[in-house]
Amino acid sequence: MSNKLLVRRAAVLGAGVMGAQIAAHLTNAGVDTVLFDLPAKEGDPNGVVQKAIANLGKLSPAPLASKSLGERLVAANYETGLEQLRGCDLIIEAIAERMDWKQDLYKKIAPFVADTTVLASNTSGLGINKLAEVLPEELRHRFCGVHFFNPPRYMHLAELIPAKTTDAAVLEGLETFLVTTLGKGVVIAKDTPNFIGNRIGVFSMLAAMHHTEQFGLGFDTVDALTGPAVGRPKSATYRTADVVGLDTMAHVIKTMADTLPDDPWHPYFKAPKWLAALIEKGALGQKTGTGIYTKRGKDILVLDLKAQDYRASAGELDAEVAALLKERDPAKKFAALRASAHPQAKFLWACFRDTFHYSAFHLESIADTARDVDLAIRWGYGWSMGPFETWQAAGWKQVADWIAEDIVAGSAMSSAPLPNWVFDGRDGVHNTEGSYSPCRNSKVPRSANPVYARQRYPDALLGEKFSQGRSVFENDGVRMWVDEGDDIAVVGFKTKMNTVSDAVLDGLQEAIARAEKDFAGLVIGQQKEPFSAGADLAGALGALQAGKLAEFEAMVANFQATSQRIKYAQVPVVAAVRGLALGGGCEFQMHAARTVFSLESYVGLVEAGVGLLPAGGGLKEFAVRASEAAGPGGDVFAQLKTAFESVAMGKVSASAVEAKELKLARDSDGIVFNAFELLHVAKAQARALAESGYRPPLPARRIQVAGEVGIATFKMMLVNMLEGYFISKHDYEIATRIATVMCGGEVDRGSLVDEEWLLKLEREHFVALAQMPKTQERIAHMLKTGKPLRN
Missing domain, CATH: 1.10.1040.50 (N-(1-d-carboxylethyl)-l-norvaline Dehydrogenase; domain 2)
Incomplete structure (x- = not known):
């Protein structure tokens, strides 16, 4: 018998600070969730819960992976809503820490709990066995404690506390759900005050x-x-x-x-x-x-x-x-x-x-x-x-x-x-x-629960060693490795903050060439966060200040060549992103056949903050996507608007869900809740693409662009911001150039261009900005203080 806990619908009892945020995180994870509390004294009986749901959008750090997810939560109360519990596979009780209140609530809901439903109390320290005493006999083996830490979206720990009567299979099923679906690190605790x-x-x-x-x-x-x-x-x-x-x-x-x-x-x-x-x-x-x-x-x-x-x-x-x-x-x-x-x-x-x-x-x-x-x-x-x-x-x-x-x-x-x-x-x-x-x-040894087989590199304790795989190729920037008997190779960066240096660019190109020859697919991903904090600014600034313009231009061209190599590889290249994916790091994943994000992925094209524009093929990719989305003769400009704002304002997503809303990720990209499972899922995606007869896209030779009319429309927005002192003159300069590249340059609206044309535009405007004193001030300031300069 499988110990799988299928959670189609969940209920959270108690819309206080913890209850509402647990419900939010269940919703983040795609679980249809009902949030309960007492009926309101006046007005809509679900008023108490509706207020709690509205409040989720105001909290910082944000409990919801996207504000829009709040609308998915269902509000209910204990007087008129208990029938809704019948369809729930998991019920988490999170009311105030009072034994008598909790026990009274259990007696009240027991008749509505279906016979396969798991009931768990999110208590931070009350006795689980004592709580279980009031439950009907047939529910006791499906009851345990589950203690989330605050804030539940971000804190990795969830303590699972079995009662004497908890069925081992129920516990294993709940553990699997917590680990994979909610992304938690589960520790099994004994029923002692305050747990572990x-x-x-x-x-x-x-x-x-x-x-x-x-x-x-x-x-x-x-x-x-x-x-x-x-x-x-x-x-x-x-x-x-x-x-x-x-x-x-x-x-x-x-x-x-x-x-x-x-x-x-x-x-x-x-x-x-x-x-x-x-x-x-x-x-x-x-x-x-x-x-x-x-x-x-x-x-x-x-x-x-x-x-x-x-x-x-x-x-x-x-x-x-x-x-x-x-x-x-x-x-x-x-x-x-x-x-x-x-x-x-x-x-x-x-x-x-x-x-x-x-x-x-x-x-x-x-x-x-x-x-x-x-x-x-x-x-x-x-x-x-x-x-x-x-x-x-x-x-x-x-x-x-x-x-x-x-x-x-x-x-x-x-x-x-x-x-x-x-x-x-x-x-x-x-x-x-x-x-x-x-x-x-x-x-x-570590738990034998099959869910942990999905973690290639679990959080290692002192003295624990996990195989590093067999090295296939290594240089100063990257290491490419593979597990014995596996046909999907992995390439990870070795630089500080996994920034992109010349060695990383050359290493990625070499890794792709080897993957094409010897493997079914390639995953670009690191053992730990971040994915990549972007281009190596210190190296770039050095070349500029030394007046080595040709060397600088060659580096930009090599960056673009690497992105294109990822996109047109003959085997699927999947990016596994967790933590920061900024600048060039973001551009690499944009060119991958698919990206798998950890929920906590902070993605952005932030070059404007250092006075530059993205030139690793990112702006070109937005133009290609807009053309594809608009279709022949369609409105390309409308497809560019969100992406332009994201780049011009240097926005960074606060979650992988938000990265999709900012157009920095594709709707088809995957999101994994447990970062320790990311590599497993990315390899599985690469294998699935390979198995289904993967071919890279054909070169984009007929890209319809927004042209001069698009540039002029973006400029109108920018002039208003400049006149309202929302942006500086240099910000205006950078944003205008971003608009120019994304719209395909000073050509007629609806003109057809190819990728090479767009890449050339990226390079020209990037190099022009890089030579401006104000940009060099911004780069130097960022390197010195780690903060952007608005000059």
Whole structure:
């Protein structure tokens, strides 16, 4: 029997912050979704939900992959809408964290739940077995917990929590759905308060708060210490609390205090006095505009407990501690942290020590393996390494001895002993065989659920090695590889941010030649993000400033030749795009036989920002597509408008769905929700094209263009913007040239041109812009600051 969960329709109960965003993400994934809440007191009974749906379009970061998707959500209420539950294959309950409310709702909906429907509670910490008690017998084996992290579209982690009664096949089906359809990283947690992510993550924040006071540090200093300097997000500790909401933070701490009375660290499960005082004043963090941090004008101020007031936020790392954190070898870094007398270093050692101690002590009760803890913290809290990986990298035995010494000395937060398995002679918890499980006292490999066979390069933990395939060809810019017995090769870039250099251009052309000779198809894609941040600007600017115009022109011509080589390859070339695909990176995927995007693809032709226009065949491709879409004698100009705005304004899509709306992607391109499955899907697409008798398109020799009339119409729009001071004179110059190329130059409307004509136009206008001082200022500014200059 297959454990497939077919979700034709889903329901989300509760249209609060989480419920509405979970419903939004289900809709992003093409699942027909009904969102429920209480009936409105007046007017339309679905008013509460309609308001929540309208609000989705205003949130940032956006829960919807495109604003238009909000219209697909169906609004319902618990009084008149329960009949709609009968057609749902999956019901996710996401109402407020109150056991009695949740149980009452379950009793109410039970008669409407079909006999194959899976019911899951998105609780962040209530007991799953306790929730299951009120369910009718026949529903219990189809009930479990599923805990999404906020915001659900972007946070990779989803914790799955089986009840004692949950059927293994139901769990496996739901896991597969979460991984592939919703793109999540799933960790199976035991039914303990706050599960894995928040149990360890919130503890690490409580430890940081405790040690902040102990070592007399400012909140901003602690954020400087616990952010990117130690491989964690910029929001670090206190900014994270502000973002989460100080009231929510206090609620989670209280839940820990109430539900974990026997935890050896229980005395620390209380909100600090200053936190309670802020909440009482209504300063709840980001949502109220003031919390631990506040903004005055453009300045960010931080709460100073000594002065009982806000002061300018400096958050300086001491130079000696900053230098110590730059040490590459984790063993040396931890030894130096522990040996240092500096309060900032002592603070960091104490935070790591107590988080390691807590994680090891509770591992057996909260998770099956150490892998589950590390992945939960990486995916739910954005740490580059989980607690066990960090400990193992720093030298397992040595760090274990130090923690034990601190426990004996009474300097650790708790006197609870480390579990015996920590000292059984091991060098860590992860290796090539798997990750340690205290309950089984053995190493456990990754899940055997077939869904994971789709991940060619899963998120690797310390000590995990995945085959890099057999190298077919390699130069300074690219590496082409293939898996044994596979007929689809992959070529990935090796440059910083996967930018396009001469070596990348030459390498791609060579890879295509080899694919044509020896393989059925080729995928252009990287193991990690980004796909490509575009052309190598530093190299281009160097050639220009040195006055090597011929060399510069040759580089542009080579770029175009590479794009054309992708388009006209004799085998299908499929682009696998995730993260940034800017400038030349975007143009490469435009020329591929097909592109497969990860949902979080940020695609744009952003050359205008550095005073240039796209000249890797992108503008030519828009002209070709407009001509094809308009048909003989049709209105080409109408087909160009959206693409022109996208390029002239340097728009970058906020999702792959939006890339299609901006005309930077084709309607036929695929979208994959789990970025770790992207390579698998792209290879499957290349194979499908090859198997179905792929031939490249015939050369486009009769492209109908918008000509002078099109250019003049675009110019009218631009003049209005210039006169309204929306764009600068140089912006006008760039945009006019973009319009000129896209419209096929100063020719009659409806004239027929070929690709070579359009490519020549691209090159001429690109080289002309590149020689202008204002453009060179823009490029230099971008290289120096990373931000566009509007001159």
